[in-house]
Amino acid sequence: MRSMTPDEVVQFMREGSRTGKLAVTRKDGSPHVVPIWFDFDDDTGDLVFVMGKGSLKARCITRDPRVSICVDLMEMPYAFARIDGEATTTSYAEDPDAIRHWATQSCRRFVGDERAREFGARNADPEELLVRVRPNRYVGAFGVAD
Numbered sequence: 281m282r283s284m285t286p287d288e289v290v291q292f293m294r295e296g297s298r299t300g301k302l303a304v305t306r307k308d309g310s311p312h313v314v315p316i317w318f319d320f321d322d323d324t325g326d327l328v329f330v331m332g333k334g335s336l337k338a339r340c341i342t343r344d345p346r347v348s349i350c351v352d353l354m355e356m357p358y359a360f361a362r363i364d365g366e367a368t369t370t371s372y373a374e375d376p377d378a379i380r381h382w383a384t385q386s387c388r389r390f391v392g393d394e395r396a397r398e399f400g401a402r403n404a405d406p407e408e409l410l411v412r413v414r415p416n417r418y419v420g421a422f423g424v425a426d
Contacts, residue, residue: 284420289361290320292420293327297390298351300329304340312340318349319386327363327413330383330403333371338409341367347413361420363413370410380404 284292293300300316314337318329327349331338341347345367352360372379384400391399 281424281426282422284361284418284422286415286418288422289363289418289420290325292353292359292361293318293349293351293363294320294389298353299390300327300349300351302329302337303348303350304337305344305346306336306340307343312336316349317386317390319382319389321382321412324412325415327365327415328382329386329411330379330408331411333407333409338369341369341411349413357422357426358424359420359422360424362418363415364417364419365413365415367411367413370412372404372406372408375410376404376406379408379410382410383408 300318301313302316303311303313306312316329316331318327320326321328347367348362348364350360350362370378380400383403384396387399387403388396
């Protein structure tokens with residue numbers, strides 16, 4: 281097994297259509313993990329995604345902005361990458377163009393160029409929030425089963 285550098289963590293997380301698993305903390309302290317589509321803002325280094333403002337994950341992040349996002353390679357030789365960080369949110373009313381942009385960008389990896397605008401338009405509405413996670417820890421390993 282070999283540990284990943286921070287740059288390798290980001291590169292690994294960007295490959296293909298690996299879904300992120302977002303971990304947040306519920307009000308009672310218990311964990312909550314959900315899949316997300318995400319992307320990276322190359323200008324800031326933030327991991328970015330869009331979520332419904334009424335969702336449990338939104339309520340959790342609003343209360344406690346500490347999050348973890350993990351992706352993994354689920355075949356031999358197995359690998360994983362995780363980013364821990366603090367999340368900030370932006371509402372549609374604050375910046376509809378940013379939500380539209382990142383809703384489209386984060387969908388592109390998962391649905392392809394030909395459907396990215398369709399999914400981006402669907403996911404960029406007033407009930408959505410833009411989430412930016414500023415990484416403060418990068419963890420990952422290649423060859424977990426080696």
